[in-house]
Amino acid sequence: MATEQPAEPVRATTQDLLPLQISPREGTYDIYPAHPLPPGSIGTGWTALADRLADESVVVIDGMCGVLWSELRDGLGAALTARGLRAHWVPVAEALRSPAEIDALVAPFLGGDDPIFGTAFTGALADFFDPTALASMRPHPDRDLTVVFGTGAALVGWDGCRIFVDVPKNEIQFRARAEGAVNLGAAMPLPPKAAYKRNYFVDWPALALHKQELLPAIDVFVDGQHHDAPTFAEGAVVRASLMELSRSMFRVRPWFEPGPWGGQWIKEHMPQLSQEVPNYAWSFEMIVPENGILFESEGIPLELSFDLLMFAEHRAVLGESAERFGTEFPIRFDFLDTFAGGNLSVQVHPSHEYIREHFGERFTQDETYYILDCTEDAKVYLGFQEDIDADAFRAELERSQLEGLPVDVERHVLTHPARRGDLFLIPHGTIHCSGVDNLVLEISATPYIFTFKLYDWLRLDLDGRPRPINLERGFANLRFDRKGARVGEELISKPVAIGRGDGWTRWHLPTHPDHFYDVHRWELAAGGVAAPSTEGSVHVMSVVQGESVRVESGGASRRFAFAETFAIPAAAGTFSVHADRGPATVLGAFVKPGRGPR
Numbered sequence: 001m002a003t004e005q006p007a008e009p010v011r012a013t014t015q016d017l018l019p020l021q022i023s024p025r026e027g028t029y030d031i032y033p034a035h036p037l038p039p040g041s042i043g044t045g046w047t048a049l050a051d052r053l054a055d056e057s058v059v060v061i062d063g064m065c066g067v068l069w070s071e072l073r074d075g076l077g078a079a080l081t082a083r084g085l086r087a088h089w090v091p092v093a094e095a096l097r098s099p100a101e102i103d104a105l106v107a108p109f110l111g112g113d114d115p116i117f118g119t120a121f122t123g124a125l126a127d128f129f130d131p132t133a134l135a136s137m138r139p140h141p142d143r144d145l146t147v148v149f150g151t152g153a154a155l156v157g158w159d160g161c162r163i164f165v166d167v168p169k170n171e172i173q174f175r176a177r178a179e180g181a182v183n184l185g186a187a188m189p190l191p192p193k194a195a196y197k198r199n200y201f202v203d204w205p206a207l208a209l210h211k212q213e214l215l216p217a218i219d220v221f222v223d224g225q226h227h228d229a230p231t232f233a234e235g236a237v238v239r240a241s242l243m244e245l246s247r248s249m250f251r252v253r254p255w256f257e258p259g260p261w262g263g264q265w266i267k268e269h270m271p272q273l274s275q276e277v278p279n280y281a282w283s284f285e286m287i288v289p290e291n292g293i294l295f296e297s298e299g300i301p302l303e304l305s306f307d308l309l310m311f312a313e314h315r316a317v318l319g320e321s322a323e324r325f326g327t328e329f330p331i332r333f334d335f336l337d338t339f340a341g342g343n344l345s346v347q348v349h350p351s352h353e354y355i356r357e358h359f360g361e362r363f364t365q366d367e368t369y370y371i372l373d374c375t376e377d378a379k380v381y382l383g384f385q386e387d388i389d390a391d392a393f394r395a396e397l398e399r400s401q402l403e404g405l406p407v408d409v410e411r412h413v414l415t416h417p418a419r420r421g422d423l424f425l426i427p428h429g430t431i432h433c434s435g436v437d438n439l440v441l442e443i444s445a446t447p448y449i450f451t452f453k454l455y456d457w458l459r460l461d462l463d464g465r466p467r468p469i470n471l472e473r474g475f476a477n478l479r480f481d482r483k484g485a486r487v488g489e490e491l492i493s494k495p496v497a498i499g500r501g502d503g504w505t506r507w508h509l510p511t512h513p514d515h516f517y518d519v520h521r522w523e524l525a526a527g528g529v530a531a532p533s534t535e536g537s538v539h540v541m542s543v544v545q546g547e548s549v550r551v552e553s554g555g556a557s558r559r560f561a562f563a564e565t566f567a568i569p570a571a572a573g574t575f576s577v578h579a580d581r582g583p584a585t586v587l588g589a590f591v592k593p594g595r596g597p598r
Contacts, residue, residue, distance in 0.1 A: 012177035012192075014276040015256065018168075018225055020044070021299045027548050027581070029561050031272045033251040034296035037241055042233050042297040049232055050079035052220065058139050058160025061149040062214065063224060065184040065203050066172030067165045069093075069150055071227040080145070088140035092150035095133035102128055102185035106202045115193060115468050116449065118201035120360030125152050125210040128185050151184055151207070154214055162217055162235075165224040166304050169290040170255040172199065200449065204289070212311040212327065215239075223302045231302045233295065238304065239312060241295060246313030248554030249575070251566040252291035252306050257282045260459050260467070263341030265373060265439045269563065278462075280337055285565035286540055287448055288329035319570025320536040324596025328362065329446055331517055331540045331589050333565045335372070336440040344433040345453040345467065346381065346409055350477045351428050352597075355450055358473075363597035365447040366515050367426040368493075370587060371418045372544050372563070373439040378418040381409065381433045382426070382491055386484030388412055390475075397455055397471055407455050414487055421521075421544075423493035427514035429479035430491065441542060443519060443589050452477065495521070503528025503579070516595035522586045524549070524579035530586075531576040537590040539568040546584025552576045 011017070022032045043049065053059055061072070073089055080087045096102070105127060111118035129152060137156050139146035148156050167175075173196060175181035179189035183198045184206070190198060218235040256266065256273060259281025266280035267273065273280070284291060288310070292303040310317060310327040318325055336344065349365040356362070369380060393412045400407045413431055416424070418438055426432045431454070434440050452474035453467060461467045482491065490512065499506035503526075509519040521544075522530045532539075543549055548561040553568050553575035560566050568575050577586055 010178035010180035011171070011174040013174040014274050015174070016274055018301055018303060020226065020229055020301070022296060022301050023299060025272070026559050027561055029270050029272075029563050031254060031270060032294060032301065033253060033564070034294040034301055035241060035245060035250065037233060037237055037295050037297040039298055041237050042231050042295070042300040042302050044231050044300055045229050046075040046079035047082070049076060049222070049230065050083050050085070052232070053080070053145065053161060054083060054085065056161045057145050058158050059145055059147045059163065060153050060156070060158055060160050061147060061163045061165060062153040063151060063165030063222070064167045064172065064207060065151045066167040066175055066181040067151065067224045068180070068227050072165065072224070073149060075228065085144045088143040088146045090137055090146060090148040092134075092137070092148055092153040092156060095129045095137065096185045097128060097130055099185060099187035106198065109201050110197065116197065117359060118197055119358070121202040121205045122360070123206065125206045126155055128152065128206070129155055152210070154210075161219050162214065163220045163222055164211070164214060164218045165222040165230075167224045168253075168292045168303055169199075169204070169305070171225045208307055211305070211308065215308060215311050221302070221304055223304065225303065231300055233297075233302050238295070238308075242309050242312045243316075245293070245309060246316035246569050247571045248556040249551060249558060249566055249568050249572065250293065250309070251560070251564065252286055252288070253294045253303060254283055254285050254565070255291070256280045256284070258462060260461055261338060261342035261344055263337035263339035263439075265337045265339035266335060279341055281341070283335040283337070285333040285335060285542070286567065287332050287334055288446060289448075316571035317538055317569040318591075319534065319538065320593070321591045321596050330591055330596075331538070332442070332444045332446045332448060333540055333542060333589070334442050335563075336434055336438070336442055338434055338436050338438050341436060342459065343381070343435050343457055345451070345456040346413065346431065346433050347451045347453050348431050348474050348478050349426070349428045350450055350452070350473070354477055355447065359450065361447050361450070363445055363447065363516070364428045365445055365450045366428055366512075367442060367444040368511060368515070368519065369424040369426065369434060370441040370443060370519070370544070371420055371422045371438060372441045374418045374420060375437040378437040379415045379435040380418050380424050380438070381413045381415055381435060382424055382430065383414045383487030384431060384480060384483035385412055385414055388480055388483050390478075390480050394471065394475060400455065400458070401469055401471070404458060406458060409455060414483075416488075416492065423509045423519060425491045425493055425512045425515070427512040429477050430482050431478060441544065441587070443517070445516065493519070501530070504530040506530065506532070516592055517589050518592050519587065519589050522577060522588070524577065524584050524586070526579060526582045528579045528583075529576055531574060533574045534568055534570045534572055534590070536570055536593070538570050539588045539590045541566055541568065541586055541588040544585050544587045546579065547581045549584045549586060550578040550580050552578070
């Protein structure tokens with residue numbers, strides 16, 4: 001038997017829960033960007049869901065492991081009873097293997113005592129369950145309806161109305177931090193960082209495959225982040241909208257996190273956000289494994305995991321690179337805010353071979369830093385000094401760890417002045433970090449936790465504990481030949497104008513040969529219109545200067561404000577960007593022709 005989730009939903013965060021009613025904010029940054037569904041498409045509350053199920057005899061309610069299942073049973077059960085329906089409830093958790101068996105199943109993927117890293121789970125959700133126990137579960141013959149519920153409920157194989165309850169991954173983390181969410185089959189809540197590691201390397205990969213298999217047959221999607229007022233929509237309506245988005249454009253719901261080095265730029269420029277935080281270090285603008293897509297109907301929101309779009313329509317989204325990336329979205333955009341904050345940690349990312357062998361990832365974390373805003377004296381740390389002595393550098397880092405002594409970073413690592421519009425290239429193996437007073441638009445391959453910190457300026461994390469340092473892994477991946485004059489020549493992009501028209505100029509910001517993606521910038525005068533082609537690749541884009549732009553793609557028209565990130569799927573073909581409210585600049589990243597995971 002699995003431990004039941006708490007009766008009351010709990011969240012350890014100062015960030016607001018998604019409102020039950022939202023309104024579009026055209027022309028200013030919107031933290032709740034929503035895609036419209038037809039009027040009346042989204043229902044709200046247990047009573048409305050009970051009405052939807054009134055004529056069903058068998059209901060299968062599956063969902064994420066962050067769902068508050070006891071709350072769901074109480075809320076929906078009361079609504080069914082009030083409607084005069086006698087329901088028999090079957091918790092699929094009763095078919096889970098024992099916690100000891102599950103611990104043995106997942107242990108090889110959790111990296112032992114490593115506080116951050118594990119290896120991607122290679123099994124399936126069914127591995128968590130006893131097949132004999134699943135097969136023994138039966139609908140009740142003498143009740144109006146039988147409801148089998150819980151993560152993995154569809155594994156019982158019953159015919160009936162299939163419901164999937166989604167919970168945004170940031171909300172799962174907020175619940176885990178308050179011990180309000182239990183990992184799949186665990187005997188009790190894990191500490192927050194251990195829970196996240198387990199989610200990232202085991203639970204979420206297993207659930208992703210499960211969702212992908214279920215997607216075509218889901219009858220109702222439920223957003224479970226409001227335990228007392230869930231919203232829901234018909235599966236056919238959601239799938240039709242995913243098809244539409246995969247051929248026009250989309251923006252995901254960003255989410256934001258404070259950090260020990262975080263700054264004040266995001267707080268000042270995005271006033272919809274909670275101000276009850278010391279800073280915002282990250283804005284995850286498009287970090288697809290964790291972002292959600294918001295839908296709305298008559299102002300009622302419904303949030304579902306972004307990966308549903310990729311499971312349903314990855315070929316339309318990715319175009320010619322779909323064969324190489326499969327259902328993985330390749331490009332990540334996020335903001336790193338150090339305005340009035342601190343330097344990032346001095347860090348390095350793993351090679352392709354290392355990340356595959358040690359973590360089970362298909363491709364590595366090759367990054368770039370685009371400087372969206374900065375002060376006059378801001379800088380970026382990138383590459384080594386010409387006279388770098390690897391042994392002396394390591395010895396100083398080790399001494400710092402043991403004795404708490406500061407490291408003279410600039411004796412070993414080059415610094416470069418940061419200017420708006422600069423693009424710094426950070427292929428794997430390159431030592432780097434952003435300095436204070438930058439707003440970095442980080443453009444990267446999608447993997448996002450594989451950072452080996454070498455030095456963190458002797459500071460503590462927000463929980464008051466030291467942040468993990470990874471000298472062994474870091475030094476196994478550092479490229480000491482990226483030093484001196486070579487850094488300026490190879491790792492700072494040199495923009496080249498590659499096209500001009502009436503009111504627009506297109507610039508190529510070349511990336512490193514190791515990067516599978518490239519970067520272009522469109523500079524538009526007031527009234528200018530650029531009409532590029534996707535050329536067979538998804539384009540991830542951000543408005544990096546100006547009030548806003550209007551984008552037309554795939555028969556849809558939408559306005560995007562300064563600092564908002566959006567994507568144009570490959571299937572859109574041509575699209576147009578209109579600077580109809582003054583001059584504007586848009587940055588875009590796309591997969592290089594013929595490139596993908598090595």
